[in-house]
Amino acid sequence: MAKRVSLKDIADKLGISTALVSYVLNGQEKEKRVGAEVVLRIKKAVEEMNYIPNQIARSLRKGTTNTIGLIVADIANPFFGTMARIVENEANRCGYTVVIGSSDEDCKKSSMLINNFLNRQVDGLIIVPSEGCENQVKSLIKRGIPLVLFDRYTPDLSSNHVVLDNYLASFDAISHLIQQGYKRIGMIAYRSGLIHMKERVRGYVEAMKDHKLEKYILIKEVKHENVKIETEQALQEITHGEKKIDAIFFATNTLSISGLYGIQKMGLKVPDELGVIGFDGAEAFDFFYSPLSYIRQPIDEMVKESVKILFDQIKGSIKITHVKLAPQLIKRQSCG
Amino acid sequence: MAKRVSLKDIADKLGISTALVSYVLNGQEKEKRVGAEVVLRIKKAVEEMNYIPNQIARSLRKGTTNTIGLIVADIANPFFGTMARIVENEANRCGYTVVIGSSDEDCKKSSMLINNFLNRQVDGLIIVPSEGCENQVKSLIKRGIPLVLFDRYTPDLSSNHVVLDNYLASFDAISHLIQQGYKRIGMIAYRSGLIHMKERVRGYVEAMKDHKLEKYILIKEVKHENVKIETEQALQEITHGEKKIDAIFFATNTLSISGLYGIQKMGLKVPDELGVIGFDGAEAFDFFYSPLSYIRQPIDEMVKESVKILFDQIKGSIKITHVKLAPQLIKRQSCG
């Protein structure tokens, strides 16, 4: 591989010092009063020699990399893919690059990613935190690393975060189901201590209680590792037998889709035998024979807000910002 | 933000030189015969002071960043999301980090991304090339940048690439439709000069000719900018009137999904009125009322192969590798 052209190569070729070249490349020719003729010669040489500045060297010197790290649960999940795409757009607009990592909701992987990104001196992080990584987050905050948590947060840590009003999301969904005449409403959620999941469950429980349906409260929690199988099993159990449910609420898009596979397989009639409300939205929801009603997250706004907060932090702001955005219930045919 | 601990801080604290610390951190204590007691003291200090090596400095010195750049069309598209995820896994296993960019099939964006990644001294690139960026690719090759093209390639450039046998994919799909009794088979493709699209079209054309159906050849090409609307329009046109088609083949997953929306809206009966075969696979395919038959790409294998080739290049191999993998036709209910 041919050796790359460096600043010094240009300076040497023109018989001048590297300082001049650097000034011109950074558009400081006025402030540093570089001679007009020299400016031209430098620009010409830069063009001719096909010079590409070495960001690594620059980063080392300046102490900033113009890079932000993004840690999601799984970049193959369209929800996070969409999220990543918006982060990328916003970051690029400001001259930043994004490095992305998938944690699989696994605290160890998350930790490795965070360390790796810090080694690489990212200027800030947007993290969808996994369960059990409170200490990692705490440590980041203590070290003053610009950070925004997304989708979830740790209540007793004062970090920046942008989340959906998850309580309201569930509450609305369940209220709507009840209004449509459903009573025995079940919920399938992840087994997780994370606040977003707890809030979604709380919204469900409160809505049921508010309508005096506490006796029908039925929550099945599945583990991250085996979503599809566990979801179908759970579904099987609660849609049969004496106490079988007449409606179901899924707590995430992955759960919703796994659930739909199950419903399809079992041949349940939606919305007559079973009312359904999902989460997040997916193309699959639109093609389900009874197009799915779902909770829509304002993801565009959420991500833009996150990036904005992060850049504020990077610029030195010490303000802690919490943003909670309202969900939207998209009503279609799957719930009466 | 508290100043980070550097190698020198550790050396100073222990009253030794930075060289020793560096040796120990790199596991060279044996070769460089660092004293046993010193090794212990260094390890203890590293732990205590919570030292994190500065990858930037290391990269500058070593000339490698242990980072690879990935340029896809759109990370929000699950096909590329899945691809990115596999790249990430493979890269991580080897201690590499991935930076991802979305080109939107736009040559200018692609160019900006490539330059940006090169500024950042990525060790190699995996690129899903856009139309018109042959010169960019050529320049990369000329400069000896480790590179693997994915999904598409430029026939007259000798670059490494990993692609599907797109000709065969189409040929198989169309042959199957014909075998099922369809004759007036249309195709919806992207308006693109890229080889993968040309090959997909060629497979269609050849299959039609082989069965003496050339008079029914009907290809609609849509632009990237307005996929959904254009696809629906195209569909509208070719499913009505005298010469209306009785089956359709979509050339990508985005086109397939847009097409399904159109079919759903128009209330066409699949597979009776219209046989359908899609591309790539998507959850939406499974929930379409007549589960879609589709061409499945062995994406896992394709990506792993790409990463392997790239790492070979990074390690110095000068071998040019072309990999073409066989598609799989998943037959379901949408085509008879």
Added chain:
DNA sequence: GTATATAACTTAATCGATTAAACAAACGAC
């Protein structure tokens, strides 16, 4: 007792760009 190995460290150059500080030449003021 001198020469040679070996072990254990230190020194200092290096990667490439940035930038404060020093320097030199030309100009104007009086």
Added chain:
DNA sequence: GTCGTTTGTTTAATCGATTAAGTTATATAC
């Protein structure tokens, strides 16, 4: 003719880690 300014340029330190080459001190050989 001297002093101060302005203009244009160079010098060299710096970011943090790596590593070839150099330096001691101690051990072993004969």
